[in-house]
Amino acid sequence: MNLKFLGAAGEVGRSGVLLNTGNEKMLFDYGIKIISQAEGPLQAPKIPLKVKLDLDAMLLSHAHLDHSGFVPNLYNRGYRGPTYSTATTFDLARILLNDSIKLANLRNQEKYFFKEDLKTMEKNEYRITYGQQFYVGKSSIGIYDAGHIPGSVSFHVNTGKKSVVYSGDIKTRDTELLRGLEPIRENTDILIMESTYGEREHPDREIQEKQLTEKVRETLEMNGTAMVPCFAVGRAQEVLLILEKYGLDKYPIYLDGMAVDATKIIMKYPELIRQPKKLDKIYKNIEKVYNNRQRNDAAKRPCIIVTTSGMLNGGPIAHYLEKLYDKKNCSLTLTGFQVPGSAGHTLLETGNYVTEENNFKIKCRVDFIDLSAHSGRSELFDYVKMIDPKKVFVIHGDSCDKFASELKEQGYDAHAPQSGEVCEI
Ligand SMILES: [Zn+2]
Ligand SMILES: [Zn+2]
DSSP: OEEEEOSOSSSSSOOOEEEEOSSOEEEEOOOOBOOOGGGSTTOOOBOOOOOOSOOSEEEOOOSSHHHHTTHHHHHHTTOOSOEEEOHHHHHHHHHHHHHHHHHHHHTTOOOSOOHHHHHHHHHTEEEOOTTOEEEETTEEEEEEEOSSSTTOEEEEEEOSSOEEEEOOSOOOSOOSSOOOOOOOOSOOSEEEEEOTTTTOOOOOHHHHHHHHHHHHHHHHHTTOEEEEEOOTTTHHHHHHHHHHHTTGGGSOEEEETHHHHHHHHHHTOGGGSSOHHHHHHHHHHSEEEOSHHHHHHHTTSSEEEEESOTTSSSSTHHHHHHHHTTOTTOEEEEOSOOOTTSHHHHHHHHSEEEOSSOEEEOOSEEEEOOOOSSOOHHHHHHHHHHHOOSEEEEESSSOHHHHHHHHHHTTOEEEOOOTTOEEEO
16 A cells, blocks of 8 residues: 655645555545746646556645645646545636636646536545545545635545544634634544644734734724735635724725635535624625726725735735735735735835746735644644554645654654655555
C-alpha cells in the first residue's frame, strides 16, 4: 500500500494525493496553484503531477480551486470513473471551474479542460453527505465535516488493513458562518494533513471582527466607501454576517462578483451553516451588483462593498480601486491570507497596486485583518492529538518540513513529502 504526492508538497496549492491500497486506487483532490500577475504577466496556473487514469475514485474535499481545479482534466483525458463529494462542493466548484475556463480564454493560456469536460464530470458526480459511509471496492469511506467552507469534508478510509485520514483544509473552531470540524474518533493509522498555519497562530477572532467593523464604521463616518475584498466562497458570507452582528447592515451594502452566486448556492444548503435565517435576511436586504454601471453608482456614495477577489488578483475590486485609490476617506480592508506574489501581498509590502492592467500607488487607507478559514498552529497540533495516528504526512503549507520536525519532537512519526514522492504505508 502506498501514497503518491502529486502536489501541495511544501506549498499551498495544486493538492493531489494518490492512495493505492493494492486493491483500489483513489485520488484525494486534484487542484491547481494560481500564480499572481504580480509575478509576471500572463502566468498560467501551476498544475499537479500527472496521474494514470486507472483510478477507482476521485475524492474531492472541497470546492476551492487548489483542490478542485484540475479534476475536469481527468475527464478531458478520458477518465469516466466517479468523483465523490458533497452537493454543495459540486455546485460551488462548478462556478469556480467555469470561471477558470473563462480566465484561461481571456489570458490566452493553455487549456487543460473545456466546458464539455465539466459536463462529463457532472455525469460522474456522486453526491455524499456528512455522517454517511460509502465503498470504493473493498475500502469503506467515512465523511466528516471539515469546518473550512460550506460542503468541505475530511475523508476517513478503511481499507480493511489500514485506516487513512485525508484532512483536506480544516477549521477547528466555529465561525459566524460555520460550525468547526467534526472530530474523527475512529481508529486511524495514517493522517495526511494540511499545515497552512503551521507556523502561525490566529489573532483573537473577536478582536479581528471588531477591527473590521471599526474600520468600516470610521470610513462611513467620513462619507467614504469601505471596500472589503473577499474570497467568494465562505469569506464573503462570513463578512456579511459580521457586518450584521455589529449593526452595520443599516448602511448600504453591495455584494459583487462571484460572491453573489456563491452566496445563492450556500443558501441552498441551510443545514450546513450556523445562521441560515440571518444570512437569508441580510442577502435579501443588500444590493447585488452585476455590471459596471452599478459599480460606478456604488463608488460614488458612502457604502460597504463586499467583492472578489480576495487577493486583489482580479474581479470587480480592480474596478473599484481604479475609481477610489486616491480618496483618503475611503478604505480597503483585506480579510484573509495574502499569498506571496499576489497583488494583495504586493500592496501590503509596497503600497502599490500592481496587476497586468494596473500599477498605481494606493492612497486610501489599507488594512489587513485575519478571518482565516484554516486552523491555527496550536489547533493543528490538537488535531493530530485528537486523531492520534501512527504516522503523519504534512502537506499544504509553506513550512511543512518544520511542522513535521516539530511533530517528531512531540513523539509522532511525521514526514513532509516531496512532490512526486511515493511513500509505502
Ligand atoms: Zn480551501
Ligand atoms: Zn487549500
